[in-house]
Amino acid sequence: METQPKGTVPTLYEWAGGMEKFEAWTTLFYQRVHQDSILEPVFRGMAPEHAQHVAHFIAEVFRGPARYSSEEGSHYAMIHKHLGKYLTETQRKRWIDLILDTADTIGLPDDPEFRSALVGYLEWGSRLAVINSNAASVSEPADAPMPTWGWGKPVDLICLNQAISLQYTPAQLLHIREIRTDHNSLIESRGKVES
Ligand code: HEM
Numbered sequence: 001m002e003t004q005p006k007g008t009v010p011t012l013y014e015w016a017g018g019m020e021k022f023e024a025w026t027t028l029f030y031q032r033v034h035q036d037s038i039l040e041p042v043f044r045g046m047a048p049e050h051a052q053h054v055a056h057f058i059a060e061v062f063r064g065p066a067r068y069s070s071e072e073g074s075h076y077a078m079i080h081k082h083l084g085k086y087l088t089e090t091q092r093k094r095w096i097d098l099i100l101d102t103a104d105t106i107g108l109p110d111d112p113e114f115r116s117a118l119v120g121y122l123e124w125g126s127r128l129a130v131i132n133s134n135a136a137s138v139s140e141p142a143d144a145p146m147p148t149w150g151w152g153k154p155v156d157l158i159c160l161n162q163a164i165s166l167q168y169t170p171a172q173l174l175h176i177r178e179i180r181t182d183h184n185s186l187i188e189s190r191g192k193v194e195s
Pocket residue numbers: 042043045046047049050053054057058072073077078081082085087091092095096121122123124125126127129130
């Protein structure tokens with residue numbers, strides 16, 4: 001994993017632990033999928049490279065290397081893999097439960113900010129997967145860019161909140177301070193005064 005220059009905010013990809021972590025996560029997840037009574041029929045015929053592709057896809061969305069879109073597919077191709085699968089809400093819920101449980105098992109970061117971003121993305125993406133899987137076609141242009149995901153509201157709130165002496169680990173505090181430094185320079189560069 002590349003080291004982050006001091007004072008800059010890590011991407012979700014970096015904070016998660018880099019590509020090896022994403023691959024370990026989805027590999028174990030799809031092993032579990034094959035033992036799950038609700039999900040096994042959905043993924044029975046899945047391609048052998050599916051777990052790796054999903055790891056590379058999510059890593060890229062989280063601002064990691066563009067491996068999925070440059071070597072394996074595109075956002076358009078990913079959407080089309082779901083078409084005609086007629087996924088149900090029951091299957092989606094189990095998919096979410098199992099992938100989050102696997103995130104705990106392999107030790108993805110469990111700080112509130114990372115988990116909020118992770119759950120937000122998985123909820124968004126999995127609900128779109130169900131909608132697309134039941135649609136006859138989707139209007140996404142073939143050259144549509146990959147989506148990207150960031151820290152979102154919790155980190156905005158931390159940046160604005162002066163009282164950061166809550167129960168954070170040293171790593172989290174360091175991370176938060178780095179974000180605050182960035183945020184303060186942004187405010188200064190815009191000529192505003194922080195209240
Ligand atoms: C954030 C949510 C999701 C992401 C990022 C995602 C990602 C992907 C990607 C990247 C592929 C294409 C893999 C390839 O190129 O080989 C794919 C295919 C597929 N996905 Fe999803 N997916 C999501 C949610 C779901 C959910 C909730 C289900 C079912 C409950 C599902 C079922 C499938 C199936 C059945 C395929 C086709 C597998 C195959 O035929 O090889 N996906 N998904």
